[in-house]
Every structure is written in C-alpha cells, then in structure tokens.
Amino acid sequence: MTDPLRSTSGTSSGMDEMRLARIALTWLVEPGTRSVFRLVERFGPVGALRRLLAGEVADQKLRARVESRLVAGDPWEAANIAAEQTERVGARLVTPEDEEWPTRVQELNRLTLASADRRVDQETAPPLCLWVRGAWPLDEALHRSVAVVGSRAATPYGLHVATEIAFGLADRNWTVVSGGAFGIDAAAHRGALNAGGLTVAVLACGVDRPYPMGNTALFDRIADVGLLVSEWLPGAAPLRPRFLTRNRVIAAATIGTVLVEAAARSGATQTLRRALALRHPSMVLPGPVTSAMSVGAHELLREHPEARLVTGVPHILEEVGRIGADLAPPVRGPEQPRDMLDDESALILESVPRRGAFGPDALAAQAGLELRTALRKLSMLEQLGLVIRRDDGYVLAPAAARPSSGPAGQPVQNR
Amino acid sequence: MTDPLRSTSGTSSGMDEMRLARIALTWLVEPGTRSVFRLVERFGPVGALRRLLAGEVADQKLRARVESRLVAGDPWEAANIAAEQTERVGARLVTPEDEEWPTRVQELNRLTLASADRRVDQETAPPLCLWVRGAWPLDEALHRSVAVVGSRAATPYGLHVATEIAFGLADRNWTVVSGGAFGIDAAAHRGALNAGGLTVAVLACGVDRPYPMGNTALFDRIADVGLLVSEWLPGAAPLRPRFLTRNRVIAAATIGTVLVEAAARSGATQTLRRALALRHPSMVLPGPVTSAMSVGAHELLREHPEARLVTGVPHILEEVGRIGADLAPPVRGPEQPRDMLDDESALILESVPRRGAFGPDALAAQAGLELRTALRKLSMLEQLGLVIRRDDGYVLAPAAARPSSGPAGQPVQNR
Structure with missing residues (x-):
C-alpha cells in the first residue's frame, strides 16, 4: 500500500498540489461536509488533507469516515487519475482560487436549515x-x-x-x-x-x-x-x-x-x-x-x-x-372606467392586442365568450372610449393603450 | 303631489312606522350611503327620514339626491307598496330591531377601503x-x-x-x-x-x-x-x-x-x-x-x-x-341544557324520535308548531348539542338520549 501522507502532485496530470488536494478531499469525503470545509478554511486544502490522512482531527465521525474510505485507495492517486480524466472528457476543474469561481456559492458557508435532522x-x-x-x-x-x-x-x-x-x-x-x-x-x-x-x-x-x-x-x-x-x-x-x-x-x-x-x-x-x-x-x-x-x-x-x-x-x-x-409592468394605476368593467367586458378588453386590430370573432374566441356577448361588450367598450372600431377590426383606444391607465391586459398576454 | 312629510304608516300594509321608514329610506337613497346611516343612528329611521324629506341635512349632495328621487314618488307610499308586495311575494322584512338580524353586517360601519375613489x-x-x-x-x-x-x-x-x-x-x-x-x-x-x-x-x-x-x-x-x-x-x-x-x-x-x-x-x-x-x-x-x-x-x-x-x-x-x-355559545355549568329549554324547544326535542331521523316538517307537525319556529328551535338544540342535523333530518345527540350525561363536548360532534 502506498504511503497516504505522500504527495504525488506534479505527476502525469501536471496539476498543482492545491488543486489536487481539493480533488482528493472531494474524493475522500462527500461534498458539503462542514468539518472538512472548516479544515480547509483553517489549513488550506493541502494541510487539511494531510491532517485528515494523519488522523489529526478531533471529529471522531469524520476520522472513521476517512478511514473506511481509504480502503478504496489513495486520495492523491485518485486525484491524479481524476485530473487526467477531467482533461480527457473535455472538462476543467474550477476552484475558489480561479477567477471564474462563482463566489455566490460561498454563501453556503452560512446556510443553516430549520429542523436539519438529515445529513x-x-x-x-x-x-x-x-x-x-x-x-x-x-x-x-x-x-x-x-x-x-x-x-x-x-x-x-x-x-x-x-x-x-x-x-x-x-x-x-x-x-x-x-x-x-x-x-x-x-x-x-x-x-x-x-x-x-x-x-x-x-x-x-x-x-x-x-x-x-x-x-x-x-x-x-x-x-x-x-x-x-x-x-x-x-x-x-x-x-x-x-x-x-x-x-x-x-x-x-x-x-x-x-x-x-x-x-x-x-x-x-x-x-x-x-x-x-x-x-x-x-x-x-x-x-x-x-x-x-x-x-x-x-x-x-x-x-x-x-x-x-x-x-x-x-x-x-x-x-x-x-x-x-x-421591473414588472405595473398592474395598478389611477382608477379608470375600465376598472368598473364586468368580467366579460374586461376579458374582451384584455383580448384586444396592443398592436393591430382583431375581429370580433377572434376576440370572442380569445376571451372564451359567445360572439353575441362579445359584440355587445365591444359596443359598450366603444361607447366608453376604450376600443375603436375600424374596418379591419377593433383596436385599443389611445387611452386604453397607455400603460399608465392600468394593466391593459398585458400580464395576461405575457403568460 | 302628496306631502312628503306626512307619515302614511299604519295603512294597508299594517307595518309599524319604524319598519316603513327603513323601507322608505332604502327606496329614497341607495343602500350603503354613510350619511343616511349616520342620520338613522342619530335620529332613528323615522327621524332620519323626516329630516331628509324636510331638507334638514347639511350634506349638499345628499339633499340633491333626495330631491331628485322625490320626483319619482312619495317615500312613505313607496314603502307601503313595498310592504304589501313583500308579503305578496312570500318574503319578510328583517330589520336591526328583529331577533334574526345578522349582527355581523353592522361591522360594515367600520369598513374603510384603501383608495376608495368610487362611490x-x-x-x-x-x-x-x-x-x-x-x-x-x-x-x-x-x-x-x-x-x-x-x-x-x-x-x-x-x-x-x-x-x-x-x-x-x-x-x-x-x-x-x-x-x-x-x-x-x-x-x-x-x-x-x-x-x-x-x-x-x-x-x-x-x-x-x-x-x-x-x-x-x-x-x-x-x-x-x-x-x-x-x-x-x-x-x-x-x-x-x-x-x-x-x-x-x-x-x-x-x-x-x-x-x-x-x-x-x-x-x-x-x-x-x-x-x-x-x-x-x-x-x-x-x-x-x-x-x-x-x-x-x-x-x-x-x-x-x-x-x-x-x-x-x-x-x-x-x-x-x-x-x-x-362564536358558538359555550354551554357550561351544573345545569343540564335540557333543563333550560323553553316550552316550544322542549316540545320539539320530545318530538325527535329515539331512533332514526325526522325532517323539520314532521317535527313541526308533531310538536304543533310553525315550521319557522321549529327550525329556529332545532338550530338552537343543535348548538346545545342535543340534536344533530343529518342529511335525512334530525336525530337525538347521544347526550340528549342519555339524560344523565352533561353537554360537555357535544357541540364538537355537530361540526
């Protein structure tokens, strides 16, 4: 069996010792383990690994876990193999020392979950x-x-x-x-x-x-x-x-x-x-x-x-x-005639596109209403000055299209 | 035109003046109007109506609204007609003076809505x-x-x-x-x-x-x-x-x-x-x-x-x-609930069979009471935990079937 304290950095992988130690630690103990992270914070990846391999840690459970894992092989060797494999599969290793490390994940350092009774x-x-x-x-x-x-x-x-x-x-x-x-x-x-x-x-x-x-x-x-x-x-x-x-x-x-x-x-x-x-x-x-x-x-x-x-x-x-x-478009604004609309009228108004004209058939279909109902509501909306009837269909009146005048049905269209 | 200050209470409808005044006020100004409600709080329905008809209110808008409404007819007369109509259509008028008034609606007195810019x-x-x-x-x-x-x-x-x-x-x-x-x-x-x-x-x-x-x-x-x-x-x-x-x-x-x-x-x-x-x-x-x-x-x-x-x-x-x-009235104390029953309630309770369910119609008939009275009493008996309402009618609650046992816990079974 190889000496577990021996560093095999600088071998075939060409990766530096610190990076190899991070891989070795990940191989040795499942990611997320708090005690390992604290060791790394205190002694650096290489120091943490050495301490773990020498059994120089207070945490009894962690020591036992490391011991049982060492039966499967040597961490430095595993790290070297992984480093080679990383390159072979077209991947790269990113560590906190790298510029591209996503610093936001360090927030996990302060993550505590309520009723955390599982590992x-x-x-x-x-x-x-x-x-x-x-x-x-x-x-x-x-x-x-x-x-x-x-x-x-x-x-x-x-x-x-x-x-x-x-x-x-x-x-x-x-x-x-x-x-x-x-x-x-x-x-x-x-x-x-x-x-x-x-x-x-x-x-x-x-x-x-x-x-x-x-x-x-x-x-x-x-x-x-x-x-x-x-x-x-x-x-x-x-x-x-x-x-x-x-x-x-x-x-x-x-x-x-x-x-x-x-x-x-x-x-x-x-x-x-x-x-x-x-x-x-x-x-x-x-x-x-x-x-x-x-x-x-x-x-x-x-x-x-x-x-x-x-x-x-x-x-x-x-x-x-x-x-x-x-920012989301405001869904509220000053009260307008449109705020007094019944459900069906509101549905119809919301069905009128922000740009271009829609025929009553299309509006009725969009609103899920009968054509007769749609026509009646459209006529009322026209009287209220909220829609304008053109040859090619109904369009939003300028007052209704202005974002300040309320939701204009946009959230619905966005969904 | 009739004199708007004249009370025509006690006519064909046989309804008392206060009830007629409440109808007349409802006819005169749309329900919910705060100024009218305050007048009623201060002067009673009859006094409020008299003041409104005499134009003795500070609120300019309200005065104008009343004036324009009076063109349509006389409030007392409208109230009398409505009272007759109420009876004819098999309805009844319920006022805050009545036992069955749902007191919770009085909470509307303190209802204020954010951004209340509509009437x-x-x-x-x-x-x-x-x-x-x-x-x-x-x-x-x-x-x-x-x-x-x-x-x-x-x-x-x-x-x-x-x-x-x-x-x-x-x-x-x-x-x-x-x-x-x-x-x-x-x-x-x-x-x-x-x-x-x-x-x-x-x-x-x-x-x-x-x-x-x-x-x-x-x-x-x-x-x-x-x-x-x-x-x-x-x-x-x-x-x-x-x-x-x-x-x-x-x-x-x-x-x-x-x-x-x-x-x-x-x-x-x-x-x-x-x-x-x-x-x-x-x-x-x-x-x-x-x-x-x-x-x-x-x-x-x-x-x-x-x-x-x-x-x-x-x-x-x-x-x-x-x-x-x-909200359910707690039933406590040494007295048995059935000891506190009035004659009509006792009659109804005695009419409930020891086994099986009876509908309210049958119970009313058995007890020789009007259906409305029977329903009111049954509801009270239910709250007292003496009867249980089921799909097929009313049955005796265990507590009522066993005269020695107390009411404790029974209302829970009703829920």
Missing part, C-alpha cells in the same frame, strides 16, 4: 471545487442567473409553463440554471436553448456521464452552448443523497429560484427551502389545486410568507432584477 | 333592512357561514373546485353564501344543495325577481331550503353598481370569504378586498397561471399577505373553524 440538511458547506464542461466562464454564466426547478413527473401544464418562463428569461439575457432531470428541469433547459440563451445544468454525478441517459442529446447541446457543472469527480455515480446535496448549489449559485411544479416534500421543494434559507428570492408558481404536482408548491406558499407567488417572467424579473428595466 | 367603495354602511325569502331565521343561517365567490365566466376547473368546496363545507354544517350569479356562485350554491346543506344567495335586486333569469330553478330551490336575501325593495332591478354594493354584505355577513376564480380586478376580487378590509378570514384558491380566470386570484395573493392561499376544505376550516367555535 444532507446539515452538511451544506460550499463545494471545494467544481468540474465544468462548456466554453463559458462559470462566474459569467451564473452572474445573472435564475434557477427553474420542479418535479420529474411534471404535468403538461408544468412543462408548458417551465418552458415559457425559461424562454422568457433567456430571451432577456438571464441564464437558466436547473438540474438536468426529466420533467421541469429538462423543460427549463430546453426553453432557454430555444431562445438561443444560456443554460447551466448542475449535476449530481460526474460531468462525463450526465444523468439521466434519456437526456443525453440535451446534455450534449448544453455542453455545446452552455455549461454542465458538478462537484463530483468524473465517473461519479448519481447516488440518491447526491441530488439533495447538489440542490444547495443550484440555490446558492443563482440570484433566485423558481419552483414550477412539485409534489409534497419533493426534492424540488428542498431546493426552494435552501433558497429561502439563503434569503435568495424564492418564487413559486401556483397550479390547479386538483393537481398532486402542485401540492408541494402550494405548501411552500402557505408555510413561507417569504416565498413569493409568481405567475410569469414579469413577476420573476421583479424579484431578481434590481435593474429598473427589469 | 361603491365609499358608501359601505350597513344595510338599513333586508328582505328575506325562505324559512330559516337569517341570523341562524349566517351564524356559521362561509362565502364562496368567483367569476361568472368560470372555467371547468373553477366550477369543479367551487362545487367540491361548497359540498364539503355544507357537509360539515357550514352555510355557503354566494351571490347567485352564473359560474362560481351558482356552483357554490349547487354544491351546498347537493350536500343537503344550507345556502344563502345575497342578491343585488328584489328577492321576487332574482337575477339572472337563467338561474331561476336554482333560486326556487334556494328559497325552498335556504334563503334569498336582498337589501333592495321587491321589484328592484339588478343595476350594475348594485353588485359591488351587495358584495360588502356577502363579505360582512359571513365568517370568511373564499375566492375561487376571478379575472383581474373583477367583482369577485372586490368581495375579497372587502373581507380583507373587515379583517375576516380571506382565502384564495390558486389556479393555473395560464388561465385568465386566475389572474385576479393570484394578484390578490401577491398584493395582500393577509390573504391566505387555500387548496380545499381542510385549509378553509383551519381559517374559519376556530372563529366558528368561538
């Missing part, structure tokens, strides 16, 4: 290093980013909404971050890709073998134009607890997190709980109360007053975009 | 009197009540949920109150009726001509087993502003209000805003963000942290249940 809820320290596949610098990709997460067993409603939201965010130059899973995650990545935007998949396994296999084509596209990210070594398997461990990185690395659909107490709700604990904007899309896939979402909204109900991109930008241009 | 948002005083069709005493029907309101242009989702919720509430002996409109309102009434429960439609027109016509069969059924209520004279038309005026009564008369579906800024959202302003439990059911019919619901949840997201009956009971329990 994954306690061991939420920042990652020691990250593997990345893709051309974008990691920090730039995550600078203006929103996580869009949800259930794997999503409904058509959830998939539709996740795609729309991701498209809208990417279209406004926001990076969409998710976990690469089936369902909502995949829809979010695809929505962003469809908008020609940037998307980042944070994985719970090695970046060389993204899970699930069924999303292989999607992962290839993400690696091409976005980023695949993981805190596990190449070749690492997607073990069950790793998904929750990974979720803390999704919550921490982004400005805010949007939950689209989630069953009660599902993994996606855990991501949002982590975003809440980090005091990042934590957003939840409601759904039909008849859908089991919205139970988790509604539970979060009921339990956490800080969780914000959002219904679309404008609301999300209101939460994450501190820039004036990103 | 309907300012003139939110309690009703001066109410017309009622149906056998139940009004106060008892509203004692444990929840309003379920929403859009007329409801979706199948909304209709399904409203029906389910109303059924569940009625099944647990909660009265379901709504506005009798198409869509959510009608679904709520129907759900309660299907559960064999009590439902109250608060109308924006005379109780003799409930609007909309399309719900005539529903209104007939409600009048049979529940109540139709209005603060407008028989024959009054459902003018547009009256719906919002009416909504304040729905919000005030119930313990809490549930909004099921609503377009942006629709009338139903206004009912919930009134419930919020009254600090009554104000509950909102979310829906798909893709549905225009949930925009109003989601807006309310975003704008009002006090508005509670609910997904079904258990959540609703969580909000209103405690209040309902608090």
Whole structure:
C-alpha cells in the first residue's frame, strides 16, 4: 500500500498540489461536509488533507469516515487519475482560487436549515471545487442567473409553463440554471436553448456521464452552448443523497429560484427551502389545486410568507432584477372606467392586442365568450372610449393603450 | 303631489312606522350611503327620514339626491307598496330591531377601503333592512357561514373546485353564501344543495325577481331550503353598481370569504378586498397561471399577505373553524341544557324520535308548531348539542338520549 501522507502532485496530470488536494478531499469525503470545509478554511486544502490522512482531527465521525474510505485507495492517486480524466472528457476543474469561481456559492458557508435532522440538511458547506464542461466562464454564466426547478413527473401544464418562463428569461439575457432531470428541469433547459440563451445544468454525478441517459442529446447541446457543472469527480455515480446535496448549489449559485411544479416534500421543494434559507428570492408558481404536482408548491406558499407567488417572467424579473428595466409592468394605476368593467367586458378588453386590430370573432374566441356577448361588450367598450372600431377590426383606444391607465391586459398576454 | 312629510304608516300594509321608514329610506337613497346611516343612528329611521324629506341635512349632495328621487314618488307610499308586495311575494322584512338580524353586517360601519375613489367603495354602511325569502331565521343561517365567490365566466376547473368546496363545507354544517350569479356562485350554491346543506344567495335586486333569469330553478330551490336575501325593495332591478354594493354584505355577513376564480380586478376580487378590509378570514384558491380566470386570484395573493392561499376544505376550516367555535355559545355549568329549554324547544326535542331521523316538517307537525319556529328551535338544540342535523333530518345527540350525561363536548360532534 502506498504511503497516504505522500504527495504525488506534479505527476502525469501536471496539476498543482492545491488543486489536487481539493480533488482528493472531494474524493475522500462527500461534498458539503462542514468539518472538512472548516479544515480547509483553517489549513488550506493541502494541510487539511494531510491532517485528515494523519488522523489529526478531533471529529471522531469524520476520522472513521476517512478511514473506511481509504480502503478504496489513495486520495492523491485518485486525484491524479481524476485530473487526467477531467482533461480527457473535455472538462476543467474550477476552484475558489480561479477567477471564474462563482463566489455566490460561498454563501453556503452560512446556510443553516430549520429542523436539519438529515445529513444532507446539515452538511451544506460550499463545494471545494467544481468540474465544468462548456466554453463559458462559470462566474459569467451564473452572474445573472435564475434557477427553474420542479418535479420529474411534471404535468403538461408544468412543462408548458417551465418552458415559457425559461424562454422568457433567456430571451432577456438571464441564464437558466436547473438540474438536468426529466420533467421541469429538462423543460427549463430546453426553453432557454430555444431562445438561443444560456443554460447551466448542475449535476449530481460526474460531468462525463450526465444523468439521466434519456437526456443525453440535451446534455450534449448544453455542453455545446452552455455549461454542465458538478462537484463530483468524473465517473461519479448519481447516488440518491447526491441530488439533495447538489440542490444547495443550484440555490446558492443563482440570484433566485423558481419552483414550477412539485409534489409534497419533493426534492424540488428542498431546493426552494435552501433558497429561502439563503434569503435568495424564492418564487413559486401556483397550479390547479386538483393537481398532486402542485401540492408541494402550494405548501411552500402557505408555510413561507417569504416565498413569493409568481405567475410569469414579469413577476420573476421583479424579484431578481434590481435593474429598473427589469421591473414588472405595473398592474395598478389611477382608477379608470375600465376598472368598473364586468368580467366579460374586461376579458374582451384584455383580448384586444396592443398592436393591430382583431375581429370580433377572434376576440370572442380569445376571451372564451359567445360572439353575441362579445359584440355587445365591444359596443359598450366603444361607447366608453376604450376600443375603436375600424374596418379591419377593433383596436385599443389611445387611452386604453397607455400603460399608465392600468394593466391593459398585458400580464395576461405575457403568460 | 302628496306631502312628503306626512307619515302614511299604519295603512294597508299594517307595518309599524319604524319598519316603513327603513323601507322608505332604502327606496329614497341607495343602500350603503354613510350619511343616511349616520342620520338613522342619530335620529332613528323615522327621524332620519323626516329630516331628509324636510331638507334638514347639511350634506349638499345628499339633499340633491333626495330631491331628485322625490320626483319619482312619495317615500312613505313607496314603502307601503313595498310592504304589501313583500308579503305578496312570500318574503319578510328583517330589520336591526328583529331577533334574526345578522349582527355581523353592522361591522360594515367600520369598513374603510384603501383608495376608495368610487362611490361603491365609499358608501359601505350597513344595510338599513333586508328582505328575506325562505324559512330559516337569517341570523341562524349566517351564524356559521362561509362565502364562496368567483367569476361568472368560470372555467371547468373553477366550477369543479367551487362545487367540491361548497359540498364539503355544507357537509360539515357550514352555510355557503354566494351571490347567485352564473359560474362560481351558482356552483357554490349547487354544491351546498347537493350536500343537503344550507345556502344563502345575497342578491343585488328584489328577492321576487332574482337575477339572472337563467338561474331561476336554482333560486326556487334556494328559497325552498335556504334563503334569498336582498337589501333592495321587491321589484328592484339588478343595476350594475348594485353588485359591488351587495358584495360588502356577502363579505360582512359571513365568517370568511373564499375566492375561487376571478379575472383581474373583477367583482369577485372586490368581495375579497372587502373581507380583507373587515379583517375576516380571506382565502384564495390558486389556479393555473395560464388561465385568465386566475389572474385576479393570484394578484390578490401577491398584493395582500393577509390573504391566505387555500387548496380545499381542510385549509378553509383551519381559517374559519376556530372563529366558528368561538362564536358558538359555550354551554357550561351544573345545569343540564335540557333543563333550560323553553316550552316550544322542549316540545320539539320530545318530538325527535329515539331512533332514526325526522325532517323539520314532521317535527313541526308533531310538536304543533310553525315550521319557522321549529327550525329556529332545532338550530338552537343543535348548538346545545342535543340534536344533530343529518342529511335525512334530525336525530337525538347521544347526550340528549342519555339524560344523565352533561353537554360537555357535544357541540364538537355537530361540526
């Protein structure tokens, strides 16, 4: 057996000792372990590793865990192999010493979860290093980013909404971050890709073998134009607890997190709980109360007053975009005749496009009303000066089109 | 022209002067008008009416409004006609002087709405009197009540949920109150009726001509087993502003209000805003963000942290249940509840069979009492935990069947 205290840095991989130590530590103890992170803070990666290998740590549990792991091999050797493999699979290692390190993940240092009785809820320290596949610098990709997460067993409603939201965010130059899973995650990545935007998949396994296999084509596209990210070594398997461990990185690395659909107490709700604990904007899309896939979402909204109900991109930008241009269009304004409208009239008015004319048939269809009703309401709206009848259909009157005069139905059109 | 100062009380209608004055005031100025309510508080209904007719009021606008209304006829005469009509259509007038007046509506005295720049948002005083069709005493029907309101242009989702919720509430002996409109309102009434429960439609027109016509069969059924209520004279038309005026009564008369579906800024959202302003439990059911019919619901949840997201009956009971329990008169002390019964109540209790259920009709007949009296007494017996209301009629509660046992805990079984 090789001497575990021996440093094998500077071998075939050509990687410096500190980076190799970070890999070795990740190989030795599961990412997120607080005691290891504290050792690294105090003694640096190399010093921390040496102490662990020499058994010079007070934490009895940690010592036992290291001992049992050492049976599987030598950490320095494992790190060297991983470094070579990283290069071979076209990935790179990013560490806190690198310029592209996403500093926001360091916030995990102060993450504490209420009623943290599981290991994954306690061991939420920042990652020691990250593997990345893709051309974008990691920090730039995550600078203006929103996580869009949800259930794997999503409904058509959830998939539709996740795609729309991701498209809208990417279209406004926001990076969409998710976990690469089936369902909502995949829809979010695809929505962003469809908008020609940037998307980042944070994985719970090695970046060389993204899970699930069924999303292989999607992962290839993400690696091409976005980023695949993981805190596990190449070749690492997607073990069950790793998904929750990974979720803390999704919550921490982004400005805010949007939950689209989630069953009660599902993994996606855990991501949002982590975003809440980090005091990042934590957003939840409601759904039909008849859908089991919205139970988790509604539970979060009921339990956490800080969780914000959002219904679309404008609301999300209101939460994450501190820039004036990103603010949601105001839904209120001075009271206008339109505020006195009954439901049907309001529906019709909201169906009139901001630009161009619509015939009564089209408006009736859009509003879900009978043509006769639509015509009656249109005539009333015309009398109120809210719409104008032209040869080619109805258009919004200038007063109705001015944003200051109220919601003008835009939030509906945006959704 | 008749002398407007002349009282024509004691004519054909046989109604006393104070009640006639309340009708006359309602005829003279639209319900909810604060200045009129204050006059009544200060001078009584007769004194207030005399002052208004003599032009002895400081409020210039009110004076002008009264003058223009007097062109249409004499208020005392109108009141007498209305009193006769009330009897003819099988309705009754209920005033604050009556035992069955629902005292909760007096809370409207302290209702102030934010940004109240419309008349309907300012003139939110309690009703001066109410017309009622149906056998139940009004106060008892509203004692444990929840309003379920929403859009007329409801979706199948909304209709399904409203029906389910109303059924569940009625099944647990909660009265379901709504506005009798198409869509959510009608679904709520129907759900309660299907559960064999009590439902109250608060109308924006005379109780003799409930609007909309399309719900005539529903209104007939409600009048049979529940109540139709209005603060407008028989024959009054459902003018547009009256719906919002009416909504304040729905919000005030119930313990809490549930909004099921609503377009942006629709009338139903206004009912919930009134419930919020009254600090009554104000509950909102979310829906798909893709549905225009949930925009109003989601807006309310975003704008009002006090508005509670609910997904079904258990959540609703969580909000209103405690209040309902608090309102139920505690039955304590060494005396047996049955010892405190008046003769009529004792008669009714004795008429309840030891086994099986009896309907109120049969019990009234057996006890030799009027149906209305029987219903009032039965409701009291129910509160005392002596009888239990079931779908098939009234049965003896275990406590009543066992004369030696105390009332403790029995009311809980009723809920």
